[in-house]
Amino acid sequence: MHHIDPNADVNIKINDIPVTVKGGTTILEAARKVGVHIPTLCHHPDLPVRATCRVCIVEVKGQKKFKTACNTIVEEGFEIHTNTKAIRETRKTILELILADHPFDCLKCARNTNCELQDLAYEYNIREVPFDSVYKTLPIEDNNPSIVRDMTKCIKCGRCVEACHFVQEVYAINTACRSHDFNITTAYNKDLSESTCTYCGQCVAVCPVGALYEKDDTPRVWAALDHPDLHVVVQTAPAIRVALGEAFGIDPGEVTTGKMVAALRRLGFNKVFDTNFTADLTIIEEGHELIHRIKTGGVLPMMTSCSPGWINFIEKFYPTLLPNVSSCKSPQQMFGALSKTFYAENSGIPAAKIFSVSIMPCTAKKYECTRPEMRSSGYQDVDVVLTTRELSRMIDEAGIDFVNLPDEEYDSPFGLSTGAAVIFGASGGVMEAALRTVYEVVTGSELKDLDFKAVRGYTDIREAELDLAGTKVRIAVTSSLKNARVLLEQIKKGESNYHFIEIMACPGGCIGGGGQPFRATAAIKANRASAVYQIDCCQEFRQSHKNPAITEIYEKFLKEPLGHKSHDLLHTHYTARKV
C-alpha cells in the first residue's frame, strides 16, 4: 500500500524534464510546475476532483492504462509523457465524442468565445467530427428569474453538482439516470424554482460550457434606455468595480470604478449611482438594530441579510431561525426603495417614470428584486438586475472601448460612500463595517484602529470578541452556505454564543458571486478581495456614520435609524418556504 508523506520529495520526469515535488502532488500540479500544459475539462481547482471527462490523460511508463493527471498522485520514479501520439489522438477522440453529443450552437451560445469546450476544440485542431451526432434537444428551463438551464449543451462534467453539494450543501441538483441518459437534474425533475435552489449561481460560475447561465435581462435594460420617457438610474454593487475589468482582459483585482462609471454613462443611464451609499445606510440601520437587540434582550445572534442567496437558504432550510435575521433589506433593495421615493421627490421626477437598474455580482439578486415585499415605493423598487457579465456584454455591444475609458465620478446624491461600504464586497466586510460604526455609537469614543483583520478571509469561519463599553460582543463571519449551516446548527442546538453573525452565500462573499466574470478561482477571488480592501484604505471616510450624505438623508428624509420611514422603506420580513 502506498503511503503519502506530504513532506517527502518525490522525483519524477515529465516529458523527460526532471522535477522534484512534494508527496501528494498530482501529475497536473507537477506538470504546471515545469510549464507543461495538460488540458482539463471537468477539473476545477476549487472543487473536488471527479476525473470523469478523461481529457487530462497522460502516459506513465510501465502502466497499461492512461492515467488522468487531475487525480493521479505522483510516485517516485514516475516517467510521464503528456504529448505522445497516442495521448494526442485519444484526447482528440474524447473531444470528438463530446462534440458528437453537443449541438453546434456556438455562434448563438451564451458562452461563445468564452467556453472551455470551444477552447479545447481549438487547441486540438478539430475540423470535423467523425462520429454520428447523438445529442438530444431538451427544453430550456428558465421558469425562474435567475438561472437558465440549457441541458442540451450540458457535457455532464458534474462541476455544478460539486458546487451545489460540496461548496453549498444545497443539493438542488444531482446526477440522475445512467449511460446515455445520464443527466444533471433536480429531484423528480421538477423546476428549479420548486427545488432547494437558492439561486446563488455557484453552479453557473463553474459551468465550462453554455449549459448554465444567468437569465439575460439586457433587452429589458436596452428597452428602458431607449425609451424616451423613462429616467433610468443605475446602482453598482461594491464587488463589480474589482471584477468587471476581467471581462475586458484587465488583470483580476484591478480597480476599474472610474471606467465602469464612464461606461454606464456612455450606455445612456441618466444617473450612475453607487450601491455603496445604501451599504453605508445598511450599517446605520443594522448597527442600531444590533444595539437594540442587545439592549432589549432581542433574538440573538443577529444575522446579516445582504445576501439574497443566503436569505433563500435560511427561508428554505432553517425557517425557524428567521427571527435571527436582521430585518434590514439588502443595500440593493434599500437603494431601489429610495430611488423611487427620496430621489423621486428630490429630483421632481415621478416614481412611475424612474426605471431602477442594478448591477450585481449575483444571480440571486434577480430573484430578490421580484419578491412581492420589495415594492415599498408602490412600484417594483428595483426594476432589473444585471450581473457583471451582462453589463460587460452591453458594453461590448455598445462598442465602448472599456480599457481606454477615462475615469469618471458617480452622480449625487447616491454617489458618496465610505471605505466601510466598499468592503461589503468581500466576506467579512459587512461585519467589519458594522464594528467600525457600532463601537463609536455605543462607546462614544473614537476607534483607533479601523482594521478588523480577524474577520477577513475566504470561506473559513472567523470569530472575534469586542469590548463595547463593558459588554463583550462576540461575532462570527463566514461565507458559503455549507459553512452557514455550521453556524445555524449551533444556534439550533442552543450552542451559539455569538451576538452577531455575517453570512454571505458565495465563497469569498460577493466578489465570488454567481454573476461575476467566468473562470474565477479562489486565487482570482483573492485578488478581487484585496482590491476591495485597497479601495477602503484610501477612502476619505472609512466609517459609514461619517458619510456626510448619510447624515444628510437622515436629516432631510429618514429622520432616525429604525424610525418610521426606515421601517417602511428599509426593512423587510421573511417567509418560511417549503421545498
Place this chain on the structure above:
Amino acid sequence: MSKIKQVISINCGKIKPDSVEEYVKAGGFSALKKAFSMTPEAIISEVKEAKLLGRGGAAYPAGSKWQQLLDIPVFPKYIVCNADEGEPGTFKDKLLMEKDPLRVIEGMTIAGYVFNSHDGYIYIRGEYMDIQKIFQSAIDNAEKAGYLGENIMNSGFSYKIHIMTGAGAYVCGENSALLNSTEGKVGRPRIKPPHLAEVGLFQMPTLVNNVESYANIPTIVSVGGKEYLNYGTPDSGGTKLVCLSGHSAKRGVYEIPFGVSLRDIIFDEEIGGGIANQGKLKFFHLGGQSGPCGFPEQLDTPYCYKQFRNCGLSVGSGAVVVLDESVCIIDYLKSVAEFFIHESCGKCIPCREGNIQVHSILDRFSKGTADAKDFDLLAKTCLTMSKASFCGLGETATAALQSCLKHRKAEFEAHINKQCPAGVCFTKEEGGE
C-alpha cells in the same frame, strides 16, 4: 481421465443447501475450526501459496489483496462478498449460493477472522431474490448452530453476515460501485486511489472478493495452499467454475481444474458435449460480455490465466458462450454494444459516448453502409474506451469487438460489400439498403 474436478462444487445437489447438519457431515466448518488455530498471517500465506486469483473476473491475486488489508491498522474492517453476478452467460455464483451457501459463509467467516472483522456483507443481485432467501436461511441456521454470531465455536470470535440486495445495475458488480450501492448511494464507481482496502465500505478498510473466491477459502485452509495450487497449473491455482451457454449441447456449470483445454470444455462429453443440433462452432465468448471472443483455431489453448493472457483470451467470470455458424459476428457485437449502452453508468465520457458510437458504427456494417474508414473509427474508439475509461466497465466493453476485429476482419469487410456470411443481415425484411 476425467476433465472435471469437483472441489468447491462437491456438495452441490448432494446436501440440503441450508442444512448446517448436512454441511458439517460433508466436512463443513472443519476449515473454520482449523483457521481458528492458525494466525492470520499463516492463513494469508496459504492463500498466497495457493495462487488464488480473484474469480469475479479481474483475476487480482487474493493473497496480495488480503496482505494489503492486513497491513492497515485501522478498524473496524469490513468483509464484503460481491455476489452481484451480472455478466451475461455467468451463473456459477448462483450455483454456489443456491446449492452450497454455507461454504460461502464459511469462507467469509474465515476472512472475518483473519482481519478481526465483525461484519460481513454479501451483495446479491436483485434478480436472485429466491436465492437470497436460501442464503438468509443458511445464515440463520449457522447462527443457531454457533457457526456465526457471538463467540463462534467458542473461539472468542464474533461475526455476522448481512445480505444486501442489488437493484439491477450491472455496474454495481464493480467493487467500488457495489460499496456505494451498499451504503445506499447511487451505484457509480469511485475514484481510486484511495483503494478499497484503505477507504472502503462506510469509509473503512474493506475486503471485497467474489463468491467463488470465498468458496475456495475453506478448501485452501483445509488442504493447504500447496495442494490447492497443484489442482491447477503452476500459475493458476485450483479449479474454476465455468458456465457453458449459447449453442453448447450441454449448457451448465462445470468445475474444471485449470489447464484443461478449451476444446475439452466445449466438446468433451463430460463437459460441453459439443455444439447443439449438430451445429458447427463459429466462435465463443469468454468471461462475460466484457471478455474477448475466441475462435476455433484457439481451441487447444489451456484454460488458465497465463496462457489466455498470452493469446488475448480471458478467463473473466468463467462464462463460455458458444456460438454456431448461424450467428453473425456483427449482429452479435451489436447486441454486446447494446448491453453496454444499457449498463454504462454514464459518468465518464469514453464509456458513455463510446458505447453508443460503437453501436452506431456496427449498425452501419450491418446495413451495408460502412466503409473502410470505419475500421479506423472503431480502432480509435476502442483504444479510447479501453485505455481512458474511468472503470473496468468501459475498459472492457470493447474486448469482444477488438478480438473479432483482430481475428475476423474478413467478416466486417464482407459486410462492407453487403455480404453476411451467416445470412443474418441484408435479409429481405431489412432491405439491405
